Amino acid sequence: MPETTRELLTSGGWKELAFGPFRDDVTIHWIRSFEDDQPGVALLKYEAGASVPRHRHEGLETILVLDGVQSDEAGDYGRGSYIVNAPGTEHSVWSETGCVVLIQWDRPVKILE
Template identity: 90%
Template sequence: MPETTRELLTAGGWKELEFGPFRPDVTIHWIRPFEGDQPGVALLKYEAGASVPRHRHEGLETILVLEGTQSDEAGDYGRGSYVVNVAGTEHSVWSDTGCVVLIQWDRPVKILEEKTT
């Protein structure tokens, strides 16, 4: 696996990394999985129209949008946007066009509602 560096991520080198299942139409590449009290760091790749249901942040979450646009109830975040969600906040996330984000979670989120079909 190639070394994950700021240059690799911002220059689009993430396109060469392997992503695995995370949620429907959202895949993940773990840079540093959760371990003990250590935060998790990953890349999330949303297909166009993908979403993550309403969830609560149990710890701090920070996001850097590397490509495309990620959206939540507060707005749309394009490439280069830096988003901070503090512990206790809730929202849903989606991407109409598809996007890739670098994300760090202090703790895993708690999913509050799942869509049923």
């Protein structure tokens, strides 16, 4: 990740980045898309009340909550929380208040619903 991207993430500068469509009420800013068997890295911005349906992790997923609160069946994760979802695990995700997360997927997830 270039130093300028790191600085944007830690200083709140991500607020100035362009986000595009991902799912209903969830937008994405790709830092690195999936290519040549490399993981995908992105920022996801959830509007208040947004959710992602139940899905299975086909590879390792790591998340750092940069702002707000992200939730799943295991709990609520506020700013600074670091979440690791192992390959083969399943859950759904939502944010009652809205949030922004830095996410890395080894492989795209499989939506189950």
